[in-house]
Amino acid sequence: MLDKVLRIAELYDFYGALLTDKQQRCIEMHYLGDDSLAEIAEEFRVSRQAVHDILRRGEQLLVEYEEKLGLVERQRRDRETIAKVRACLEALPAETRRLPETDQALELLRQLTDR
Amino acid sequence: MLDKVLRIAELYDFYGALLTDKQQRCIEMHYLGDDSLAEIAEEFRVSRQAVHDILRRGEQLLVEYEEKLGLVERQRRDRETIAKVRACLEALPAETRRLPETDQALELLRQLTDR
Numbered sequence: 767m768l769d770k771v772l773r774i775a776e777l778y779d780f781y782g783a784l785l786t787d788k789q790q791r792c793i794e795m796h797y798l799g800d801d802s803l804a805e806i807a808e809e810f811r812v813s814r815q816a817v818h819d820i821l822r823r824g825e826q827l828l829v830e831y832e833e834k835l836g837l838v839e840r841q842r843r844d845r846e847t848i849a850k851v852r853a854c855l856e857a858l859p860a861e862t863r864r865l866p867e868t869d870q871a872l873e874l875l876r877q878l879t880d881r
Numbered sequence: 882m883l884d885k886v887l888r889i890a891e892l893y894d895f896y897g898a899l900l901t902d903k904q905q906r907c908i909e910m911h912y913l914g915d916d917s918l919a920e921i922a923e924e925f926r927v928s929r930q931a932v933h934d935i936l937r938r939g940e941q942l943l944v945e946y947e948e949k950l951g952l953v954e955r956q957r958r959d960r961e962t963i964a965k966v967r968a969c970l971e972a973l974p975a976e977t978r979r980l981p982e983t984d985q986a987l988e989l990l991r992q993l994t995d996r
Binding site for chain 2: 868875
């Protein structure tokens with residue numbers, strides 16, 4: 767279940783803006799805010815089954831967007847490459863690591879992944 | 882006009898897969914293949930005006946996807962940061978630049994941007 771939540775959160779981060787307002791709100795409440803289907807149903811004054819269907823449709827769309835565009839996967843590969851660059855710089859001899867150029871390069875690489 | 886072609890090509894590279902087959906084919910022929918509206922109209926056996934409308938709708942959608950998701954802009958910023966990292970490494974003293982770690986880091990950075 768945790769894997770699923772993380773996966774949906776990751777896809778939602780990229781493609782959430784393409785969903786309808788209601789799909790967005792339900793996914794935020796359920797996956798990011800941890801609300802139960804019953805709580806969301808009460809908020810929207812619809813049945814628990816309706817919330818279930820909205821969530822399911824939203825999730826399906828997120829998965830389809832990734833199947834078509836693959837941008838989450840592209841970011842994953844890029845981050846792996848950036849991690850390798852950091853490892854290279856961190857493996858430099860101590861006197862080189864202390865140079866301001868190395869320091870600045872490492873700081874920029876951190877900005878790329880800590881987002 | 883060249884600016885527009887480059888912009889459409891860039892957006893199409895990210896979001897093209899979300900368009901219909903016909904929108905994709907028209908954009909590829911017109912912007913990437915340089916076919917005229919008349920040539921595309923002949924290929925699809927539709928009017929020149931119909932091709933114009935398909936292109937216009939496809940372009941609108943690409944612009945809307947970018948307005949919502951901003952992934953082309955995100956990549957542009959990332960590439961700027963990567964260029965700064967490369968500049969830092971290229972500014973290292975010659976004896977440091979010759980180290981295999983620096984060399985490998987630069988090669989990995991090239992892989993990130995030459996795609």
